[in-house]
Amino acid sequence: MSSLPATHRALVLADKSQPLAVQSYVTPSPIHGSAVVEILSAGVVSYQREIYAGAATHAHYSLPTPLVTGMSGIGRIAALGPDATSLQPGQLVFVDCMIRARDDPATAFLLAIHDSGTPGSQKLARNVWRDGTFAEYARVPLENCIPLDEKRLCGELGYEVHDLMYMDYMLVPYGGLRDIGLQPGDAVVISPATGGYGGAAVLVAVAMGARVIAMGRNEAELVRLKKHVLSSSPSAGIETVKMTGDETADAESLKVFGTIDAAIDFTPPKGASSSHVRSIVRAIRKGGRISLMGLNDNPVVPWLVVSKEISLRGKLMYEREDMVYFTKMLEGGLFPSGKHLVDTKVFSLGDWKECLDAAARHTGIGKHVVFSPRSRVHDSSRV
Numbered sequence: 044m045s046s047l048p049a050t051h052r053a054l055v056l057a058d059k060s061q062p063l064a065v066q067s068y069v070t071p072s073p074i075h076g077s078a079v080v081e082i083l084s085a086g087v088v089s090y091q092r093e094i095y096a097g098a099a100t101h102a103h104y105s106l107p108t109p110l111v112t113g114m115s116g117i118g119r120i121a122a123l124g125p126d127a128t129s130l131q132p133g134q135l136v137f138v139d140c141m142i143r144a145r146d147d148p149a150t151a152f153l154l155a156i157h158d159s160g161t162p163g164s165q166k167l168a169r170n171v172w173r174d175g176t177f178a179e180y181a182r183v184p185l186e187n188c189i190p191l192d193e194k195r196l197c198g199e200l201g202y203e204v205h206d207l208m209y210m211d212y213m214l215v216p217y218g219g220l221r222d223i224g225l226q227p228g229d230a231v232v233i234s235p236a237t238g239g240y241g242g243a244a245v246l247v248a249v250a251m252g253a254r255v256i257a258m259g260r261n262e263a264e265l266v267r268l269k270k271h272v273l274s275s276s277p278s279a280g281i282e283t284v285k286m287t288g289d290e291t292a293d294a295e296s297l298k299v300f301g302t303i304d305a306a307i308d309f310t311p312p313k314g315a316s317s318s319h320v321r322s323i324v325r326a327i328r329k330g331g332r333i334s335l336m337g338l339n340d341n342p343v344v345p346w347l348v349v350s351k352e353i354s355l356r357g358k359l360m361y362e363r364e365d366m367v368y369f370t371k372m373l374e375g376g377l378f379p380s381g382k383h384l385v386d387t388k389v390f391s392l393g394d395w396k397e398c399l400d401a402a403a404r405h406t407g408i409g410k411h412v413v414f415s416p417r418s419r420v421h422d423s424s425r426v
């Protein structure tokens with residue numbers, strides 16, 4: 044426990060008007076209710092560059108500065124608070140970025156990404172859980188450490204830790220799909236399926252035993268998506284539908300595949316005016332369930348929602364229980380094993396600019412970008 048170094052390297056955002064910088068920071072020590080984790084891999088999302096640069100499109104992502112950047116990660120427990128009862132030093136864990144107030148489940152925020160804007164979440168983001176995982180060490184709540192069976196995952200199933208980090212993408216659609224009660228055998232539409240979270244949703248829905256209809260504008264990416272799924276799950280039920288922008292025609296294209304039970308949508312703000320969610324509402328069966336996870340103002344078709352008794356549910360991220368069940372699925376071998384799961388680009392903290400740029404373009408099913416905070420090798424040439 045006393046082996047923590049006095050200082051460690053961290054990728055720091057001093058202020059949104061300034062570029063990020065790798066700095067030497069005092070290593071956090073474990074306090075009650077926390078673990079200090081040596082971060083081996085930290086996932087990067089496609090729009091993280093815009094958030095930290097204060098881009099107008101992502102201005103609503105408010106966060107306190109200065110802070111250590113980074114969201115979820117995977118690492119080894121380096122030190123534990125005195126109230127830890129089950130986690131062990133050296134254990135491999137997934138570090139979840141969704142922080143919840145212990146005295147109010149309704150108060151939650153995303154570590155070093157978005158303080159959620161309520162007095163309670165802002166207090167926690169500012170005073171307690173400010174620093175993220177783009178660092179050699181991170182202090183996080185005990186309950187945010189989800190144990191990973193290293194022998195099973197890295198040994199028998201052949202995953203490298205950087206590839207396991209793709210969990211941060213796959214967990215999000217899992218949260219939405221569980222929230223609408225997706226059942227094995229259900230037919231589910233995923234839209235748009237060509238992006239980072241939509242692509243991950245395809246893999247998750249297949250692993251949950253559903254039949255998938257993947258919608259998107261980009262035909263080449265839809266072809267790659269289908270190939271990616273079938274290469275490791277040859278018997279998976281997977282169809283694709285190109286979005287044409289014609290609401291009625293796209294609904295008819297969906298209906299070709301029979302009864303549709305559910306849908307999950309990840310439309311980003313720039314796609315808010317797209318008609319594809321209305322096409323899904325037209326095509327889905329009476330009593331169908333739709334999970335809305337894209338952060339946008341896409342209007343639906345109210346009278347059809349009413350007359351078809353469709354359930355529309357918004358969902359932010361996932362619950363802690365979802366992470367536990369998801370980890371069981373991963374350890375159970377329900378996803379493509381080893382290198383078949385994801386093509387991961389790995390960067391050192393010093394290559395932060397190349398890393399954030401790569402994350403913006405290396406998106407879609409089976410693609411991910413991560414930091415390796417312990418690495419000092421400049422490896423951006425791998426992208």
Ligand SMILES: NC(=O)c1ccc[n+]([C@@H]2O[C@H](COP(=O)([O-])OP(=O)(O)OC[C@H]3O[C@@H](n4cnc5c(N)ncnc54)[C@H](OP(=O)(O)O)[C@@H]3O)[C@@H](O)[C@H]2O)c1
Nearest residue numbers: 235237238239240260261309311314317336338359360406
């Ligand atoms: N609810 C949550 O907890 C949660 C968690 C994470 C992310 N999100 C949200 O999920 C959304 C997607 O994130 P992402 O990282 O997956 O984004 P991404 O990788 O950039 O993918 C964006 C997707 O949207 C499609 N798209 C873009 N403009 C479009 C338009 N005008 N019409 C139709 N489709 C369009 C893209 O299709 P093309 O390939 O054709 O460009 C692509 O499939 C964001 O709003 C993000 O904030 C929500």
